[in-house]
Amino acid sequence: MKPETPFKRLLLTALTLLVAASLWLAACAPAGGDATTGEDTTGGESPAPVATEETGAPPTGPSGALRVAFQPIVQTDPGLISSDSEVFVANHVYDYLVDIDAQSNPTPRLATGWTVSDDGLTYVFTLAEGVTFHDGSPFSAADVVYTFNRLRDPEGGLPTASLYSNIAAIEATGTLEVTFTLSAPNPFFLYDLSDNHALIIKDGTAAPTDFNGTGPFKVVSYTPEDRIVLEANLAYFQEGKPGLAGLEVIFFADDQAMVDALRGGQVDLVMRMSTALFESLKTETGITTLDIPTNGFDLVRLRADRAPGNDPRVVEALKLATDREAIWQLVQQGYGAVGNDSPVGPLYGPYHDPAVQPPARDVERARALLDEWAAETGGDPALNLVLHVPDSGGRPDLAAVLQQQWAEAGIIVEISVEPESVYYGDDGWLEVDLGITGWGSRPYPQFYFTQMLATGGEWNEAHWSDAEVDALILAAGSTLDEAERIAAYGQLQAILAARGPVIIPYYFAQFGALRDGFIGFEMKAFAGRTDVSGVTLATP
Amino acid sequence: MLRPYWRIVIQAQLTENSIIPTAGQRFLRFARRLFADFPTALGTSIMLLFVLAAVFGPLLAPYGFNQSIYEHPRQPPDSSHWFGTDHLARDVFSRVLVGARSVLLLAGGGTLVAVALGTLVGLASGYAGGWLDELLMRLFDSLLALPALLLALLLLGTLRAAYGESVSAVSKGLGVFLVLAVVYTPIVARVVRSVVLAVKTRSYVEAARLQGESLGWILFREILPAALPALAVEAALRFSYAIFLTSSLGYLGVGVQPPNPDWGLMVNEGRRNVSQVPWAMWFPAAAISLVVVGANLMADGLKRALREE
Numbered sequence: 150m151k152p153e154t155p156f157k158r159l160l161l162t163a164l165t166l167l168v169a170a171s172l173w174l175a176a177c178a179p180a181g182g183d184a185t186t187g188e189d190t191t192g193g194e195s196p197a198p199v200a201t202e203e204t205g206a207p208p209t210g211p212s213g214a215l216r217v218a219f220q221p222i223v224q225t226d227p228g229l230i231s232s233d234s235e236v237f238v239a240n241h242v243y244d245y246l247v248d249i250d251a252q253s254n255p256t257p258r259l260a261t262g263w264t265v266s267d268d269g270l271t272y273v274f275t276l277a278e279g280v281t282f283h284d285g286s287p288f289s290a291a292d293v294v295y296t297f298n299r300l301r302d303p304e305g306g307l308p309t310a311s312l313y314s315n316i317a318a319i320e321a322t323g324t325l326e327v328t329f330t331l332s333a334p335n336p337f338f339l340y341d342l343s344d345n346h347a348l349i350i351k352d353g354t355a356a357p358t359d360f361n362g363t364g365p366f367k368v369v370s371y372t373p374e375d376r377i378v379l380e381a382n383l384a385y386f387q388e389g390k391p392g393l394a395g396l397e398v399i400f401f402a403d404d405q406a407m408v409d410a411l412r413g414g415q416v417d418l419v420m421r422m423s424t425a426l427f428e429s430l431k432t433e434t435g436i437t438t439l440d441i442p443t444n445g446f447d448l449v450r451l452r453a454d455r456a457p458g459n460d461p462r463v464v465e466a467l468k469l470a471t472d473r474e475a476i477w478q479l480v481q482q483g484y485g486a487v488g489n490d491s492p493v494g495p496l497y498g499p500y501h502d503p504a505v506q507p508p509a510r511d512v513e514r515a516r517a518l519l520d521e522w523a524a525e526t527g528g529d530p531a532l533n534l535v536l537h538v539p540d541s542g543g544r545p546d547l548a549a550v551l552q553q554q555w556a557e558a559g560i561i562v563e564i565s566v567e568p569e570s571v572y573y574g575d576d577g578w579l580e581v582d583l584g585i586t587g588w589g590s591r592p593y594p595q596f597y598f599t600q601m602l603a604t605g606g607e608w609n610e611a612h613w614s615d616a617e618v619d620a621l622i623l624a625a626g627s628t629l630d631e632a633e634r635i636a637a638y639g640q641l642q643a644i645l646a647a648r649g650p651v652i653i654p655y656y657f658a659q660f661g662a663l664r665d666g667f668i669g670f671e672m673k674a675f676a677g678r679t680d681v682s683g684v685t686l687a688t689p
Numbered sequence: 690m691l692r693p694y695w696r697i698v699i700q701a702q703l704t705e706n707s708i709i710p711t712a713g714q715r716f717l718r719f720a721r722r723l724f725a726d727f728p729t730a731l732g733t734s735i736m737l738l739f740v741l742a743a744v745f746g747p748l749l750a751p752y753g754f755n756q757s758i759y760e761h762p763r764q765p766p767d768s769s770h771w772f773g774t775d776h777l778a779r780d781v782f783s784r785v786l787v788g789a790r791s792v793l794l795l796a797g798g799g800t801l802v803a804v805a806l807g808t809l810v811g812l813a814s815g816y817a818g819g820w821l822d823e824l825l826m827r828l829f830d831s832l833l834a835l836p837a838l839l840l841a842l843l844l845l846g847t848l849r850a851a852y853g854e855s856v857s858a859v860s861k862g863l864g865v866f867l868v869l870a871v872v873y874t875p876i877v878a879r880v881v882r883s884v885v886l887a888v889k890t891r892s893y894v895e896a897a898r899l900q901g902e903s904l905g906w907i908l909f910r911e912i913l914p915a916a917l918p919a920l921a922v923e924a925a926l927r928f929s930y931a932i933f934l935t936s937s938l939g940y941l942g943v944g945v946q947p948p949n950p951d952w953g954l955m956v957n958e959g960r961r962n963v964s965q966v967p968w969a970m971w972f973p974a975a976a977i978s979l980v981v982v983g984a985n986l987m988a989d990g991l992k993r994a995l996r997e998e
Contacts, residue, residue, distance in 0.1 A: 405961075423961065423962075425776065425961065425962040425963075425964050425965040425966075426964055428964065428965050429964030429965060475757070475759050478759070478762070479757060479759070479762060479776075479777050479778055480777075482762075540942065545947055546776065546777055548947075548948075549755070549777055549947060549948035550757060550777060552755070552948065553755050553756065553757060553948075556755075564946060564947060564948065565946065566942070566946055566947055
């Protein structure tokens with residue numbers, strides 16, 4: 150039998166290498182550098198059924214369409230929505246009573262104005278006139294009463310029941326006037342009213358999944374896991390809105406596919422992407438990149454109700470071993486802001502105290518504290534803990550950098566990267582000793598304190614219980630005196646930086662990328678609350 | 690000098706111009722064959738380099754494999770960082786070098802276990818025949834019906850479910866090791882069995898049996914040598930597939946856990962940051978391909994060397 154010639158095998162080898170090389174190139178090429186790539190991600194393009202820039206639109210009124218990339222929506226009942234894509238869709242189909250502007254201030258929407266009694270217990274809202282639902286029926290105070298009674302019903306099984314448990318009564322005090330009575334003063338009540346779920350639905354709607362809102366856009370068609378197509382609500386009560394004839398939300402599984410589609414011209418707006426993808430879009434012509442700081446953060450926390458986290462020396466050692474600035478530069482590439490271990494980020498204006506800083510990095514002192522603790526309690530000076538981390542965002546990267554920084558102080562952690570569904574599943578994240586959790590941006594900081602840091606808080610993942618902290622949280626959440634609240638938040642920040650069982654190394658940035666040709670776009674810290682009803686074509 | 694009589698007799702019985710080579714001579718001749726022609730020499734060199742990297746990698750690496758060099762984040766390849774630095778400012782060259790060990794240990798170790806188990810089972814099954822052979826082969830058929838990667842995912846998923854959160858990074862490595870053994874044992878066993886079936890009726894095996902040799906002697910001294918060429922080639926091929934499988938599992942995030950410098954995991958991490966630090970993906974991907982190509986070329990050469998032997 151004649152063996153194959155060396156030359157033939159060499160040729161085969163070369164061919165194998167060539168195929169391998171072309172595979173990498175295909176994978177490495179700046180994804181979707183031209184209009185042809187990225188098509189596979191959207192599953193073949195059909196022309197948008199709404200008016201586009203090319204096809205034109207009637208000379209008067211709204212024109213053009215905006216195509217937005219988002220992850221698929223699952224919930225369509227406003228009472229149950231949670232992801233930013235679900236909130237984005239609902240925010241354009243329905244209206245809030247009170248909205249939050251880009252500067253995190255309450256702003257009128259269906260309520261044109263409101264008065265608050267001196268004791269802070271009674272809120273009277275005046276409602277907009279001439280508002281109709283998409284099915285043609287008129288909007289009135291009864292719809293507001295029905296909506297909030299549904300949201301606060303303890304038997305209703307909606308996630309807002311505890312948020313609104315402070316409401317004593319809701320009454321329609323006129324066709325277009327609603328009065329809320331509280332059982333205790335709540336300085337953040339207007340923010341609570343603009344909770345993501347508080348979209349006004351029609352009186353008597355048992356299961357509001359039919360998209361019958363009063364919002365600036367009406368649903369034309371919804372294909373689950375593909376897209377939802379909306380058209381302008383020409384009867385919308387706000388003058389000059391919406392500015393576009395159509396809005397299409399196209400669903401993608403991941404941010405890479407979204408950015409490919411943006412590059413390929415299949416979508417106009419992307420608001421969720423990794424820092425690396427955002428950086429790669431900055432040099433793209435015809436696309437404007439936007440980044441705004443948010444109040445969201447990644448929280449590294451150690452359980453404080455059992456060893457080793459129940460000793461302040463261990464907590465301090467972890468804080469001393471962490472270099473927040475280096476983490477911020479590596480993991481967030483300098484976008485957003487450096488953290489100071491408190492959920493009151495710089496975006497909260499007067500509430501944020503820039504003077505409060507966690508202890509500066511001191512590896513030697515961290516090691517000494519741990520040795521002292523170990524000698525006294527018989528614990529392991531290397532701690533040897535498992536660091537649980539969900540596989541989303543920059544969290545695995547944060548874990549890798551932390552592991553390395555802590556190792557310099559002799560602290561050994563083993564990283565366990567888990568799919569989000571596993572990390573949050575069965576409330577495992579509330580049980581583990583050491584974990585990293587992402588917390589989304591909120592318009593006011595009280596939420597983080599009551600949910601995350603107060604004794605018995607629903608998501609008090611560190612199981613922290615500190616009487617002084619509880620008293621300050623209560624004071625900040627109930628006083629009607631703004632100066633008192635600022636002082637309480639200041640003290641809370643100082644305590645957290647010094648001895649809170651939490652490390653907050655950075656606050657996120659919110660990234661966005663918009664195709665040129667649109668004006669009036671303003672992105673919000675929570676992407677889902679971005680309102681595009683004021684966006685128009687640059688050249689109608 | 691007079692040679693002992695028996696030696697002359699034995700030599701006379703051997704075929705023309707042959708002498709009994711010493712073990713050292715045989716090894717040298719074999720080694721020469723592994724460098725006999727360019728492709729085989731290339732494959733052997735790649736594998737030697739790879740083994741050297743696996744053994745001495747951590748000593749040779751210019752930086753710690755998990756060390757962020759804060760001053761040089763996302764730096765393209767240059768003289769101070771030959772393969773550049775990744776998104777967390779870690780030296781990619783050091784990571785690839787150190788990663789060779791985990792690939793060799795997991796893929797190599799898993800292959801060795803599979804070869805050992807497969808040989809035992811193949812010998813037993815082929816020699817015994819009958820119901821034992823039927824049973825084992827049908828069992829293996831059912832395992833082989835599933836694609837290797839799917840079977841590996843199923844096994845790892847089951848391990849994970851059984852041990853839950855407590856599965857540490859180390860035992861996840863062990864999981865990959867086990868998976869390789871389970872996935873490749875049937876394949877090796879089938880190869881060995883086919884040789885056994887062809888050989889067991891040969892006269893020299895019959896002779897050994899009639900002479901009353903023990904079962905162990907017959908299996909390991911009479912039959913196994915005949916299977917060795919096929920086995921060596923199969924082992925080299927399995928090894929190259931094992932590298933692919935280990936890397937695939939790392940890429941899918943179910944194998945070795947970050948921040949370990951597993952090549953597949955590095956490709957996955959690099960993919961997420963490919964727009965900024967493409968080199969962090971190129972080099973581990975190139976390393977995987979290079980070693981797989983090297984193992985295949987060497988297997989090819991090995992096949993011919995053993996055939997000529």
